Amino acid sequence: MSTETQLLPFRSLDDYIALPRVESLALSPDGSRVVLTVATLARDATSYERALWSVPADGSGVPTRLTRSAKGESGVAFTASGDILFVSGRPDASAEKDTEAAQLWILPAAGGEARAVTRLAGGVSGIAAVATKSDTIVIAADLVPSADGLEADAEARKKRKDKKVAAILHEGYPVRYWDHDLGPAEPHLLALDLSNLTETVAPTPPLAEAGAPTPYPPHLPRPRDLTPRPGRSADTAGQVLAPDGRTLIASLRRPEQRSGRFVIEAIDVETGQHTTLFDVERVDFEVPAISHDGRRIAFVRAEFSTPSGPADQELWVADIDGGNATRVADGWDRWPSSLVFDADDSALIVTADHDGRGPVFRVPLDGGAPTRLTTDDFSYSNVTVDARTGALVALRSSWVTPPHPVRIGRDGAIVTLATPAPLPTVPGSITEVDTRAEDGARVRGWLLLPEGASAEHPAPMLLWIHGGPLNSWNAWSWRWSPALAVARGYAVLLPDPALSTGYGLDFIARGWNAWGARPYTDLLSITDAAEARADIDESKTAAMGGSFGGYMANWIAGHTHRYRAIVSHASLWALDQFNGTTDNSWYWQSIFSPQGMIDSSPHHAVRDIVTPMLVIHGDHDYRVPIGESLRLWSKLAEHHAEPDGTTRHKFLYFPDENHWVLAPQHAVVWYETVFAFLDQHVHGQEWKRPELLG
Secondary structure, three states: OOHHHHHHHHHOHHHHHOOOEEEEEEEOOOOOEEEEEEEEEOOOOOOEEEEEEEEEOOOOOOOEEOOOOOOOEEEEEEOOOOOEEEEEOOOOOOOOOOOOOOEEEEEOOOOOOOEEOOOOOOOOOEEEEEOOOOOEEEEEEEEOOOOOOHHHHHHHHHHHHHHOOOOOOOOOOOOEEOOEEOOOOEEEEEEEEOOOOOOOOOOOOOOOOOOOOOOOOOOOOOOEEOOOOOOOOOOOOOEEEOOOOOEEEEEEEEEEOOEEEEEEEEEEOOOOOEEEEEOOOOEEEEEEEEOOOOOEEEEEEEEOOEOOEOOOEEEEEEEOOOOOOEEEOOOOOOOEEEEEEOOOOOEEEEEEOEOOEEOEEEEEOOOOOOEEOOOOOOEEEEEEEOOOOOOEEEEEEEOOEEEEEEEEOOOOOEEEOOOOOOOOOOOOEEEEEEEEOOOOOEEEEEEEEOOOOOOOOOEEEEEEEOOOOOOOOOOOOOOOOHHHHHOOOOEEEEEEOOOOOOOOHHHHHOOOOOOOOHHHHHHHHHHHHHHOOOOEEEEEEEEEEEOHHHHHHHHHHHHOOOOOOEEEEOOOOOHHHHHHHOOOHHHHHHHOOHHHHHHOOHHHHHHHOOOOEEEEEEOOOOOOOOHHHHHHHHHHHHHHOOOOOOOOOEEEEEOOOOOOOOOHHHHHHHHHHHHHHHHHHHOOOOOOOOHHHO
């Protein structure tokens, strides 16, 4: 196959969105196989369909497809006996009528067809926890607040549907989250005992009396509500079942006016009794894990940040009843993104951002220092421990390699597992760049270079700023792919300025309560370092970013004229407006002082904008509401439009998209518009309106 053919997926947006994607994995109890969730483009190219695939966990063999349905599958997990659990909206042949609500399904290890094991009117949100030594599982599902049982929930939903009522009555904050409205149903954790689940010929249920609620199917295990009348308290920050399935350790939200904190509670699965283990004012306790012997728990403890600085995220362990709580890895200021117990329970296996990568660490419980288990340039996720051998399985990726499954041996040796999603050849090359800021801090990033970039043929460059802002450019993103720009001849700089994670608490603090200060100057400094290279054309540089990256794009627009074009996606523009309309207003107000919010708001510099801007926003973005870009667009017109109303700025609006713009056909339009805008202002080409924009 020629290099040209291999790179075609990144030169053709239609081919790019058609690449299959590995999204998650689960390891079987005996450690012999891994089940992957793989997304593929639907036939009409407007959505993705998901299926489960099995691959050997030792690196041998070939992938085997396990499921095939029009609705797709997700949320895979194994039962203790090796059966596969997943969530799907596929039709249930044993139900009276097909509904759109997703249910929990089980695919027996012994073979046979998958079958549904729930029939909740509102469906199943996900698999919350699975016991490793019993047949108890916990699912997440939404029930309406007035319902006192599953039948009442179904009846209440039917009445709303029949009357076409969409109104929601809120009695607390928040009312929206990221891209969806909250309510009228509330999140619950429901326990299921699968030990008596047998395959039988279910009798046809008798017709219910007129007006009587339809009973929950008696041949299915009846879910037990572990969080009755929860409000929003069952919006968890993680939960895990003890190996015997008798205790659920959950990080539950405790509401407080406009905010809330996460506390850790132990829930008796049989009785539903709650016992609070950790609850401290202005402290979150999150992502609990349980040891393989069921005797200890681990969790992340994080005090609330304030305008004076960011708080650390600490690793703690305790007995299963909350006793003998001890901090481990004291003084280690990397922030855990996931944690599980090692096979022998003597350490934690932790992932964390680190110097532009996302390694796997082993954190001893005896007070020893954390050690890196992976030393490559990849980031790791979905890390699972093989309790028999101590080996790990995980997904890994980098900016030049999409997520793919691997096995990590005790000696750190990595074996790539089979995958039904072959890794594409990514165009160009990747290198690391760094510089020193005025305060002496090292600022680094990744630089992707197109084929042929040289002193004789220097490449134009895109400064691509990450969101967050507590984030790092260290892992593949299907939505934000710099490889698409590299395939079109652009170099792409992916920097980690002040506020980025993986460089220690002091590095984050450099930009705290002053987003327009060192984060901005760090970006200018590393742009200088990249432009000093002979293979970069410093006269053809543009800047772009989304979310916080969009904020920085707006700040750059009002404070320097060095970039030839600026793309601002889902951006924060006026912080006084944003902090009261976002879905979590308390947090943003808590990390800024009043003066810091004023000083950090880009909208004050609108009169100084000279660079052409492409503004992009989705109307279903509730984290950064559409009002930010509407106000920015209004001000650009007020101060910079011609007398006849024409302007060189542009506004790409998606009425039915969210913070990221996820529908594949819309992602294509997004990239087509961005590249047309950049080509116009970076290369001086004639503006070419994307065909699908009419």
